[in-house]
Amino acid sequence: MHSFDLSFKKNSCMDIQNTQSQMRKGVLEFCILSIIQQGEVYPSDIVDKMKGANLHILEGTLYPLLTRLKNAGYLTYRWVESNSGPPRKYFLMTEAGLQFYSKLQRTWKELADAVETLTSQDGKENLPDENTQQ
């Protein structure tokens, strides 16, 4: 009953790459929502914008994410005629999406502050701590 499991990874243990991608993944949704919140966009524009901010995302990851957000009622889309080829799907925020986004924004602020506080403390207190232990 399980589908073809194509997800293989040679190791599941912690490495720097894994941790980095985990950190990035957490904020991905938030970033995408913030881009869409600015006005309706075409998915590849999102990729470009994020690339501009040095945050890489594959379109193959973006599409399912958008679909999920859309199915959750946070996004909706509009068909926009294109001058070359068939119409394109533009995504825009719904009312629920806006609320969701503002909640995320608040969480992000708190998180960023917390991380900021902790990491700056970390820098200050780490050295003397180690010294006393020795």
Add this chain to the structure above:
Amino acid sequence: MKKVININFQGRVIPIEESAYEILKRYIESLRQFFANEEGRDEITNDIESRIGELFGEQLKKGVPCITDADVESIIASIGRPEDFEADEAEYQGAKAKATAEQTFTPGGGSQGHTHVRTERFFRDENNKLIGGVCAGLANYFGIDKLVVRILFILFTLGFGFGVIAYLILWVAIPSTASEKIGAYRKRLFRNPENKLIGGVCAGLASYFGVHVWVPRILFIIPFLSFVTNWHHWGAFNFPNFINLSFSPGAVIIYIILWLILPEAVTTSDRLEMKGEKVDLNSIKNTIQKDMEGFGERAKVFGKEVGEVAAQVGSEIGQRGKQVGSEAAGVARKSGSTIGNAIGIIVKIFVYFILGVVTISIVGALFGVGIAATGLLPLKSYFIADGWQNALAWGTYIFFIWVPVIGLITWIIRKIARSKSNGSALRFAFIAMWILGWVCFIGLLASVSNDFSYHNSPNENAIGISNPGVQKLQVKYVKNDRYYFNSSFLHLEPFATLDEDTAFVRNIHLRLLKSDNDSFHVKMLKIAYGASKQQAQQRAENINFNVNQKDSTLLFDRGIPITKRDLFRNQSVYVTVYVPVGKKIIVNNGIGWANDVHLNFGGDMDDWYWRNDNEGYDWDDNVEYIMTNEGLKPAHNSDVNDEDNNDSLSKPEEPAQPAEPKAVDSSRYHYQPTNDTEENDAKKTEVSITPVRTIKKAVKITDITSALFERLSL
């Protein structure tokens, strides 16, 4: 030079190189598979497709005549391959799997695309494991406490020893939760159809462990060979030895079970999983190319078959899923409140417990029958003639007895594991095998009963005894002068002993009659059965049963030797001792009461007059009798009363000596002159009376099985 084709792709006409089209097709297929569990999978793949179409359009706008391999590759690189965005997905799906009653896509493929099944598959629980997480996994699967499962498993193991094998199989065959949730790189055990000899089990194991295919094959074959050549060593003699079991016929059983529960590596991704290669497009492509070389034309037929099977499995699973779904919904509704929930859980535990007990006892009973049959195997060659009869016996043993055992165990495992493979074919195979078993069984019965059609014409012969004038004759079995193997585990009561190539049957009947002169006479009648009169005659003549007089003792052989050549065909011996008036006789325990083994196939057996003869006098073991003109009378005065008083009366007389041992050392009884005094005799009587009368009954062949069961139940 490359062939360019035009495709209609997302509303655009795209000229594309054929090879590039192949890449594109495979890529989209891999996306479809990847998103197969996704709710909006069609939408996602559609969106990606249209994006690809758009990128194609841009490319063509640049003035290139067609889309090349390189174009497709670069587009794929920008969108990403499934393995590139697997990490996000694995995590997402892991979370999803946790949410209960999640509906996922069935493996029925496109044909059954909209059949949704509640899938909580059976996984080994990596987080709560004790050994391999099998029990914890079972507990998760059934939603009961893992302690309950563990206790059941331990009981199962202690009771039948089979729990260990089942555990090991489940351990190997069932994927762990870790591999599912983290999406870890894993291999799976499949049967390998490419390299198969019988069922592809060995080939699959070889692929899994990365060894040459002959390694598992030899591991399976060696114990099997030793099983065949030494079958009698494990049957009766070392049976409780679990290791012995698991390494000899166990290899066969394990093979059969693995054959049944392991899926065959059908699809390309199955085969890659089997070998543990990373599944990406390149490796899929490589394998496909390899396949094409190998299979060529057969691919079409193969594909069609796969499709049919998939459709069939899909629909079956769909139905089952619906059932399970409605049940689950019912339970969910019932357990709305917390109290209802608690009651639901208790009821669930109770029901599963009952079900478990019932299932275990059924399997146990079947297993018991199988083991009993196995225990009887050492006796087989004394009953079964070579050739057809032997083949039928083996057919009965395997197909009639063991097939339902294995079938039921397999069924249970498949139920637990929710096996995907085609169950109806399996069911059919089992039923067919069992029918074959019935045929063998009936054939065997017919064939053997035919061998019991006739008995020889009874012909009583006088046995010369060396000293017919003794005052008193004692009848006993000859002392065991050889070492007979007597398994403590399997003691076949009616078969006195089982030798290397001879079984001894105590079908010895003793009659005491009045002699018409003043000396003892002994006559013997040998009876045997056969498919024809001559055969029976021959067999009766082959009975080598000796009755010898030694001093005042009449020694009977331990039993009628049955060789593998002669076979057991109800050989029996009727010994008549004619006692002269005024002389005494004492019969040691057990003789002549015929620990009778005989097979009755409804022939003329029951008409055999010796069996119900009224001619002989009644007597008890170890009681001295004197022959009078009126018949046989107890020699001792106190024994004159009816035999029920015998024990109570004789007890006070019992001397302080220890009870008479069964196998009496004949040296204790020295030669007694014929003019032995009464006094001496009386003393001897006291000695030879044993306080306990052994209870005897005629033992039929069916009792052997029940005796075995009694022993097994210990």
